[in-house]
Amino acid sequence: xxxxxxxxxxxxxxxxxxxxxxxxxxxxxxxxxxxxxxxxxxxxxxxxxxxxxxxxxxxxxxxxxxxxxxxxxxxxxxxxxxxxxxxxxxxxxxxxxxxxxxxxxxxxxxxxxxxxxxxxxxxxxxxxxxxxxxxxxxxxxxxxxxxxxxxxxxxxxxxxxxxxxxxxxxxxxxxxxxxxxxxxxxxxxxxxxxxxxxxxxxxxxxxxxxxxxxxxxxxxxxxxxxxxxxxxxxxxxxxxxxxxxxxxxxxxxxxxxxxxxxxx
Amino acid sequence: xxxxxxxxxxxxxxxxxxxxxxxxxxxxxxxxxxxxxxxxxxxxxxxxxxxxxxxxxxxxxxxxxxxxxxxxxxxxxxxxxxxxxxxxxxxxxxxxxxxxxxxxxxxxxxxxxxxxxxxxxxxxxxxxxxxxxxxxxxxxxxxxxxxxxxxxxxxxxxxxxxxxxxxxxxxxxxxxxxxxxxxxxxxxxxxxxxxxxxxxxxxxxxxxxxxxxxxxxxxxxxxxxxxxxxxxxxxxxxxxxxxxxxxxxxxxxxxxxxxxxxxxxxxxxxxxxxxxxxxxxxxxxxxxxxxxxxxxxxxxxx
Numbered sequence: 172x173x174x175x176x177x178x179x180x181x182x183x184x185x186x187x188x189x190x191x192x193x194x195x196x197x198x199x200x201x202x203x204x205x206x207x208x209x210x211x212x213x214x215x216x217x218x219x220x221x222x223x224x225x226x227x228x229x230x231x232x233x234x235x236x237x238x239x240x241x242x243x244x245x246x247x248x249x250x251x252x253x254x255x256x257x258x259x260x261x262x263x264x265x266x267x268x269x270x271x272x273x274x275x276x277x278x279x280x281x282x283x284x285x286x287x288x289x290x291x292x293x294x295x296x297x298x299x300x301x302x303x304x305x306x307x308x309x310x311x312x313x314x315x316x317x318x319x320x321x322x323x324x325x326x327x328x329x330x331x332x333x334x335x336x337x338x339x340x341x342x343x344x345x346x347x348x349x350x351x352x353x354x355x356x357x358x359x360x361x362x363x364x365x366x367x368x369x370x371x372x373x374x375x376x377x378x379x380x381x382x383x384x385x386x387x388x389x390x391x392x393x394x395x396x397x398x399x400x401x402x403x404x405x406x407x408x409x410x411x412x413x414x415x416x417x418x419x420x421x422x423x424x425x426x427x428x429x430x431x432x433x434x435x
Numbered sequence: 436x437x438x439x440x441x442x443x444x445x446x447x448x449x450x451x452x453x454x455x456x457x458x459x460x461x462x463x464x465x466x467x468x469x470x471x472x473x474x475x476x477x478x479x480x481x482x483x484x485x486x487x488x489x490x491x492x493x494x495x496x497x498x499x500x501x502x503x504x505x506x507x508x509x510x511x512x513x514x515x516x517x518x519x520x521x522x523x524x525x526x527x528x529x530x531x532x533x534x535x536x537x538x539x540x541x542x543x544x545x546x547x548x549x550x551x552x553x554x555x556x557x558x559x560x561x562x563x564x565x566x567x568x569x570x571x572x573x574x575x576x577x578x579x580x581x582x583x584x585x586x587x588x589x590x591x592x593x594x595x596x597x598x599x600x601x602x603x604x605x606x607x608x609x610x611x612x613x614x615x616x617x618x619x620x621x622x623x624x625x626x627x628x629x630x631x632x633x634x635x636x637x638x639x640x641x642x643x644x645x646x647x648x649x650x651x652x653x654x655x656x657x658x659x660x661x662x663x664x665x666x667x668x669x670x671x672x673x674x675x676x677x678x679x680x681x682x683x684x685x686x687x688x689x690x691x692x693x694x695x696x697x698x699x700x701x702x703x704x705x706x707x708x709x710x711x712x713x714x715x716x717x718x719x720x721x722x723x724x725x726x727x728x729x730x731x732x733x734x735x736x737x
Contacts, residue, residue, distance in 0.1 A: 228641060246644040258638040262660040271656060275646045326646075 175362050176202040176225055176330055181234030183220055194220050196388040198234070200381060202330070207356060207363045209373040211421065212383030212392075213431040218366045221383075222334050225364060226252045239329050248276045251323035255335040257315040259307040265318045266303040269293050269325050276326045293325035294318070296355060313344035320352065324359065331356075333365040337372065349375060350405065357402060370421045374414060375403060382424045385431060392429060395420055516707045524707035525714075539699070541691055547715065550681050550692040553609070557616025558677045565624035565673070566666055570658070572625065573632025586622065594619035594680040598687055608688035615684045616677045623672035631665025632658065667731040674727060678720045 183195040194217045202208045210218045223229040224236060227246040236243040238250060251272075259268050270290045277286055294303050297317040307315050316336060323331055336352075337345040349372060356363055356376075367373050373380045377397050384392040397417055399408065408414040502518050509517035516524070532544030572579040597618045601611030639661055643653045685694025693712055700708035 226645060228644060245647075246641075247647055248645065250645075252641070252645050254638060254641065256638060258642050260639060260642065260657065260660070263656070271648075271652075272646055275648060275652075 173204040174201050175204045175206075175239055176200070176364065177235070177237040178221070178224070179235040179237075181224065181231045181236060183217070183224065183229065184232045193388045194386060195224075196390050198390050200391060202362060202364055204362055205360050207365070207376055207378045208381060209377040209379075210364065210366045210381045210383060211368060211370070211373045211425070212389065213385055213425065213429070214368065216383045216386045217389040218383055219334055222252075222332050222364060222366045225330070226250050226332050228252075248272070248326045249329045250332055251326045251328035251330075252332045252334060253316070253319045253323045253336045255338050257307070257312075257319040259315055259318055259322075261307050264304050264306055265294065265299060265310070265321075266290060268307070268318060269322045272322045273325045289325055293321040296324060296358075297321045297351065311344075313340055313348060316340065316348060317351070320348075320355070324355065324361070329362065331361050331363045333363065335366050335368065338368070345369075345372070346405065352376065353403065370418060370425070373421060374399075374418050375405065375408065380421060382421065382429075384429050393424055395424075514706065516710065521707045521710050525711050528708065528711055538691065543693075543696070543711075543715065545691055546693045546696045547719065549690070550685065550694065551719075553613050553685075553692065554616055554674075554677045554681050557613040558620050558674060560613075561617045561621040561673060561677075562624055562670065565621040565669075566628050569625045569628025569666075569669070570632055570662070573629035573662075574658075579629060586625065589618075590622045590626075594676075595683055595687065598684065608690055612681070612684040612688045612690075612692075616680060619680045620673035620677040623676060624666070624669040627665045627669030627672070628662060631662035634665070635661045663734050664731065667727065667734060671724060671727040671731065674723050675720065678716070678723060682716060 178198055178200040181195060181198045181200075182193070183198075185192045185194055198221065200208075200221065210221055212218045220229065224231055225238070225243065227243050227250065230245075243250075259265075260271070263271065270286065273286050273289045273293070277289060281289075291300070291303070294300055297320055299314060299317055299321065302310055302314060307318070310318075316339075320336070337348050340348065353376060355361070365373075365376065374397055380395040380397060382392045382395065383389050395417065399411070399414060399417070506517050506519075509515045509520075528543050532542045534542040535545065572582055594615050597615050598611055601614035602608070605611050605614065635658065639657050643657050648656070681692070682694035682697060685692040686698045689695050689698075693716060697709055697712045700706075700712070
């Protein structure tokens with residue numbers, strides 16, 4: 172299998188007012204082509220830092236970061252990010268938000284009609300053709316997040332990075348979007364890294380779950396292979412003993428071996 | 436559904452900003468919920484009328500109280516003309532707003548237009564300099580650190596203190612008055628624009644970084660739209676300051692203008708005209724402010 176994203180012995184320290192803060196220590200992580208990897212851990216464990224490093228929004232203090240064999244030296248459209256709070260530009264319509272990304276990536280090689288076609292098909296993929304001329308302020312949180320996903324997918328990234336993409340949504344909307352995301356990933360064969368703190372979400376969507384220890388100096392604790400057959404159906408899995416075994420594996424890691432010390 | 440909610444909140448904002456009422460999509464469901472079974476249709480005043488009355492009546496009462504207070508005061512101060520005397524005088528003043536009897540005796544219309552022109556030129560130049568300067572200060576920390584002490588010292592200076600400098604440099608009264616407007620109205624635009632640039636949410640900048648947008652695209656698609664509300668706030672404050680300063684500046688420089696008119700009428704001991712001028716200045720200031728608020732509301736996102 173082709174290694175698409177590689178992190179080798181990556182350290183990340185921040186200089187704060189109270190001195191150096193070691194966020195990540197010796198993180199090793201590999202994501203293969205076409206794989207869906209979730210990064211899970213308690214809040215403050217640096218899982219978003221891992222994602223920002225892959226995105227290139229942060230530079231590691233130490234260690235090697237590669238994407239498709241090339242060093243990650245900054246952000247770029249081949250590593251598209253879906254941010255937790257959607258980050259749509261409120262003064263652009265949904266269409267224009269997606270078009271901005273499409274134009275950036277494909278304007279050099281394609282004409283206007285092709286760019287428009289790409290924008291429309293990305294919005295169609297997330298089922299938002301009817302809302303393309305609306306502004307982000309006029310649509311619901313779930314729809315905004317779908318536009319964010321459409322914007323990321325439209326760039327045809329090598330890796331899709333999701334930073335707690337459904338964290339701010341209600342449970343029903345979240346379940347809907349998870350199902351949609353699963354279909355889209357299956358259809359596009361995307362390589363995905365997703366940060367989450369939702370155990371069910373991680374098990375349902377992932378091929379592998381990277382479980383992180385608590386910070387400071389957090390690192391990869393364990394990696395769990397999720398060998399459930401695809402396509403996966405939420406309702407059937409609920410009674411699947413293997414699914415529940417995997418789920419309790421993650422729960423045990425989070426709440427027994429690396430319980431969050433509230434007193435600390 | 437979310438669409439309806441969004442429209443509702445926009446409608447609510449508009450109502451608080453001005454008296455205009457846009458028909459809400461919920462009106463339909465409200466009328467459907469009305470009790471029809473009684474056989475009567477309750478007479479319901481149209482919604483816009485209710486809102487207009489709710490806002491209009493307190494306003495009217497306030498204005499009437501003020502005029503009453505003024506009338507009462509003028510009874511005890513014999514030099515102060517009362518509302519009726521002022522009104523009679525105003526009718527004469529506004530009967531021929533654009534007469535011209537030589538350079539020192541012109542209609543109120545000319546005075547107003549001359550003042551507006553000075554404010555327009557001084558304020559316009561301040562905007563041309565101040566808004567780009569604000570962008571530069573907001574974008575580059577080194578520049579804002581450099582400018583901070585200079586702006587800190589210059590900003591609190593009374594606008595009229597700049598007048599001698601203007602007279603010295605331009606050797607003429609009119610450009611000196613414009614200069615005073617320029618220097619006093621530039622600060623709100625510089626500071627508000629700079630603050631706006633500094634307060635752009637990191638999310639928007641992250642989008643720009645992930646997309647690797649060109650500087651030009653970052654400016655047109657992210658920086659400018661995100662800062663526009665702040666710029667407009669600065670513009671509104673600046674217009675307010677400019678209009679505040681023009682009366683004082685014109686009193687000192689002379690020529691044709693509402694400020695000079697006030698001074699002239701004081702020399703003629705025509706107190707009614709001074710009071711008329713105060714109202715004219717106030718109403719024009721209010722109109723300028725409202726016009727800019729209206730402009731700002733059209734550019735507000737979300």
